[in-house]
Amino acid sequence: MEPFQNFSGIVAPLDRANIDTDAIIPKQFLKSIKRSGFGPYLFDEWRYLDHGEPDMDCSQRPLNSEFILNDPRFSAAQILLARENFGCGSSREHAPWALADFGFRVILAPSFADIFFNNCFKNGILPIQLEGALIGVLFEKASGIAPLRISVDLPAQLLTLDDGNQIPFTVDVGSKQRLIEGLDDIGLTLQQADAIREYEARRRIEAPWVFV
Amino acid sequence: MGSKTLYDKLWDAHVVRVDETGTALLYIDRQLIHEVTSPQAFEGLRLAGRQPWRTSANLAVPDHNVPTAQSERASGIADPVARIQVAALGTNCASFGITEFAMGDVRQGIVHVIGPEQGFTLPGSTIVCGDSHTSTHGAFGALAFGIGTSEVEHVLATQCLIQRPSKTMLISVDGELGAGVTAKDIVLAIIGAIGTAGGTGYVIEFGGTAIQALSIEGRMTVCNMTIEAGARAGLIAVDEKTIDYMRGRPLAPTGELFEQAAASWRTLVSDAGATFDRVVHLDAASIAPQVTWGTSPEMVLPIDGQVPDPAAEADPVKAAGIRNALNYMGLTAGQPLAEIAVDKVFIGSCTNSRIEDLRAAAAVAAGRKVSKNIKLALVVPGSGLVKAQAEAEGLDQIFTAAGFEWREPGCSMCLAMNADRLEAGERCASTSNRNFEGRQGQGGRTHLVSPAMAVAAAVTGHFVDVRAL
Ligand code: SF4
Numbered sequence: 297m298e299p300f301q302n303f304s305g306i307v308a309p310l311d312r313a314n315i316d317t318d319a320i321i322p323k324q325f326l327k328s329i330k331r332s333g334f335g336p337y338l339f340d341e342w343r344y345l346d347h348g349e350p351d352m353d354c355s356q357r358p359l360n361s362e363f364i365l366n367d368p369r370f371s372a373a374q375i376l377l378a379r380e381n382f383g384c385g386s387s388r389e390h391a392p393w394a395l396a397d398f399g400f401r402v403i404l405a406p407s408f409a410d411i412f413f414n415n416c417f418k419n420g421i422l423p424i425q426l427e428g429a430l431i432g433v434l435f436e437k438a439s440g441i442a443p444l445r446i447s448v449d450l451p452a453q454l455l456t457l458d459d460g461n462q463i464p465f466t467v468d469v470g471s472k473q474r475l476i477e478g479l480d481d482i483g484l485t486l487q488q489a490d491a492i493r494e495y496e497a498r499r500r501i502e503a504p505w506v507f508v
Numbered sequence: 509m510g511s512k513t514l515y516d517k518l519w520d521a522h523v524v525r526v527d528e529t530g531t532a533l534l535y536i537d538r539q540l541i542h543e544v545t546s547p548q549a550f551e552g553l554r555l556a557g558r559q560p561w562r563t564s565a566n567l568a569v570p571d572h573n574v575p576t577a578q579s580e581r582a583s584g585i586a587d588p589v590a591r592i593q594v595a596a597l598g599t600n601c602a603s604f605g606i607t608e609f610a611m612g613d614v615r616q617g618i619v620h621v622i623g624p625e626q627g628f629t630l631p632g633s634t635i636v637c638g639d640s641h642t643s644t645h646g647a648f649g650a651l652a653f654g655i656g657t658s659e660v661e662h663v664l665a666t667q668c669l670i671q672r673p674s675k676t677m678l679i680s681v682d683g684e685l686g687a688g689v690t691a692k693d694i695v696l697a698i699i700g701a702i703g704t705a706g707g708t709g710y711v712i713e714f715g716g717t718a719i720q721a722l723s724i725e726g727r728m729t730v731c732n733m734t735i736e737a738g739a740r741a742g743l744i745a746v747d748e749k750t751i752d753y754m755r756g757r758p759l760a761p762t763g764e765l766f767e768q769a770a771a772s773w774r775t776l777v778s779d780a781g782a783t784f785d786r787v788v789h790l791d792a793a794s795i796a797p798q799v800t801w802g803t804s805p806e807m808v809l810p811i812d813g814q815v816p817d818p819a820a821e822a823d824p825v826k827a828a829g830i831r832n833a834l835n836y837m838g839l840t841a842g843q844p845l846a847e848i849a850v851d852k853v854f855i856g857s858c859t860n861s862r863i864e865d866l867r868a869a870a871a872v873a874a875g876r877k878v879s880k881n882i883k884l885a886l887v888v889p890g891s892g893l894v895k896a897q898a899e900a901e902g903l904d905q906i907f908t909a910a911g912f913e914w915r916e917p918g919c920s921m922c923l924a925m926n927a928d929r930l931e932a933g934e935r936c937a938s939t940s941n942r943n944f945e946g947r948q949g950q951g952g953r954t955h956l957v958s959p960a961m962a963v964a965a966a967v968t969g970h971f972v973d974v975r976a977l
Contacts, residue, residue, distance in 0.1 A: 329547035389656035505761035
């Protein structure tokens with residue numbers, strides 16, 4: 297995984313609660329056995345007026361002009377602003393794959409669904425949970441004529457708005473470290489192979505029926 | 509110290525190591541695998557030159573993409589992309605030595621139906637699957653939760669996951685359920701009460717006399733939809749019903765080892781003095797058959813309710829949510845739920861496709877006919893073995909005589925990845941677990957109900973209180 301670098305990016309406000317992973321990437325695209333190429337189908341049912349199918353050339357499809365990501369001001373957005381319970385529903389990692397492939401690196405919301413939240417970190421996306429009232433203020437700022445730009449400093453755990461206002465955020469220490477260093481989780485866990493083997497030997501004695 | 513919750517016991521028994529930040533390496537006893545969320549995990553293993561840590565800890569089955577029509581099963585999957593994905597599961601399992609119940613094997617079925625049915629799901633174990641409804645297996649006092657594809661690969665390679673402990677919630681449902689009210693109605697009522705984000709960050713233990721009174725299959729229905737309440741895992745304490753269910757399952761331990769296991773499983777209950785971070789009480793007697801009216805499972809009401817009015821909602825985000833939902837669902841505020849007409853009916857999914865669900869559905873269908881306005885009424889058993897059992901009991905005859913189609917096992921119209929789906933604007937009474945926009949087909953409108961309520965809607969053509977039929 298690429299290490300997470302500090303950056304300054306445009307905020308796309310997606311004003312809806314309970315956005316589920318099927319809205320993020322509809323089921324028909326899950327038939328792919330690849331990990332990449334999902335960006336053009338991100339929010340497919342909201343973004344296009346026709347029905348999307350895998351391997352379609354999206355440059356020719358009719359766009360829904362009312363959908364926020366079709367507004368040219370947000371076409372290069374790297375920060376997604378959303379409401380409660382973002383990423384609920386199916387555990388599909390295709391959701392963060394599609395978000396990352398589109399170019400999103402940070403998601404701001406008052407709450408996230410647990411599995412989605414976890415999946416983000418595995419794919420270089422930083423999900424940040426902020427208080428509902430603060431999210432409300434950000435929606436106001438991001439919905440003005442000029443798009444809102446925010447600088448993200450992960451080591452300092454600080455967001456800086458283009459008007460100079462700063463917002464600190466929290467992130468789990470381990471997840472932060474892995475993002476910054478772009479570490480491979482599996483490689484790290486395998487460094488503890490001896491501890492796993494020891495545990496397993498103990499469990500084989502305590503609960504032998506698990507191993508039949 | 510001293511008193512532990514069931515969750516604490518399961519957690520403590522599986523911690524390999526804890527680091528200074530409180531993050532644990534948690535040992536995973538078993539993993540279930542299906543075709544949609546595994547190909548990239550196998551690919552990752554291959555690219556890194558890694559082998560599964562413990563091959564026998566895994567069991568695979570294709571379910572999401574498989575056709576449920578006999579003709580398409582015989583001729584091969586029509587959709588070429590889906591065909592490749594199902595074939596990839598076969599190739600991956602063969603090359604890594606993982607057991608797979610392929611299409612055509614009578615043991616094939618929905619991953620959360622076959623795990624318990626085979627006795628692969630063991631009380632006291634940690635179980636994961638690249639699928640959010642893995643919470644189902646918590647009905648056995650197992651810590652079971654859904655994971656993403658990166659974590660599927662992580663478990664394949666290391667038999668562990670990096671985890672932090674969850675908060676605990678006890679939902680106690682006490683009293684007696686009324687006649688015609690089922691496990692599905694209990695869990696829908698719970699989601700209505702705490703909301704779809706109510707369980708975020710928690711593991712929920714379901715307890716109380718009404719939960720104890722449920723059969724194991726009913727308990728699976730409740731735990732299945734824990735994820736719709738926002739919690740990754742649901743739990744129910746082990747009792748003699750659990751142990752009896754396990755006895756004689758093909759992959760369960762046998763003989764002396766079974767008795768040894770059973771003795772250990774009997775300790776899988778929360779201790780008397782254990783404390784939870786949150787406790788919620790529900791009165792079983794006050795639960796009526798439930799119907800969802802919107803595009804989130806928390807948008808649910810008893811069958812005698814009316815479609816809510818966004819103008820009456822003070823919170824502007826919620827009001828907008830209701831307005832969106834009514835618009836998508838083609839409903840108007842104040843409309844009685846019992847007046848909503850239905851186009852299609854789906855009985856199936858990992859929530860409600862087990863033998864008891866089919867028996868309950870058949871009991872309502874017997875001697876009745878599917879209403880003329882219903883374009884399609886499907887019954888999709890959860891596994892080949894459920895199908896065979898239902899046929900042995902003559903349930904298939906009851907369904908087909910009433911005008912239902914009787915299909916081969918799979919996820920089917922629960923998520924419409926195969927040919928079974930809703931067309932735009934069609935309304936469905938469904939026994940599945942999600943009513944999100946487009947879940948059963950783009951533009952399709954899903955109402956979640958119990959199997960008995962789905963059949964009641966099929967035979968009358970609209971939602972109706974099954975107790976009044
Ligand atoms: S039946 Fe539905 S919810 Fe269950 S595993 Fe299949 S697609 Fe998922």
